[in-house]
Amino acid sequence: KAGVTQTPRYLIKTRGQQVTLSCSPISGHRSVSWYQQTPGQGLQFLFEYFSETQRNKGNFPGRFSGRQFSNSRSEMNVSTLELGDSALYLCASSRGTSGGTQETQYFGPGTRLLVL
């Protein structure tokens, strides 16, 4: 079974630009969560999408947005990039069953974004 894939793997942008990152979950997984990881802040939750709807949201500004398609693939967009947005962006997929005790997240390889 193929794992979670993310594209692109590396990205360099300049301040003020916008960026779109893509994530394809494990086959059969309907939930995609996005995280930002920086050395200072650790792993921070951005949002979760399930069945094309945002189900959970972290504490990030509106510049960070996402969407999910009918095939469960998800994209994350960051507009008006700031230097502080430089980070490893990780997506994680899971089946998405809220009440299941064995619900588990699997991470993709991440997209490393550098904002200059």
Add this chain to the structure above:
Amino acid sequence: QKEVEQNSGPLSVPEGAIASLNCTYSDRGSQSFFWYRQYSGKSPELIMFIYSNGDKEDGRFTAQLNKASQYVSLLIRDSQPSDSATYLCAARLYNFNKFYFGSGTKLNVKP
């Protein structure tokens, strides 16, 4: 207070020893708990998860959960230099597919 707390380390152990990693959580609604290993420059890799009080063993790894004390631990037996990594503890709330991660504990296994 953060939802999941871990000692940042580094925790140094000699090769062959038992490494003990600890984690506490604040929300009693947390249902299941996860340990991920993250090598430098890589993404987190799931080691194991636990949702019942007590111990759960998988090879050299044992996860321990004490819901009364809101405490989760990971024991690594016969530690190897290849176990040197940052270990992330995560908690998932009941009925929400939202995972809270600790800041991670860096483990160094010395040959």
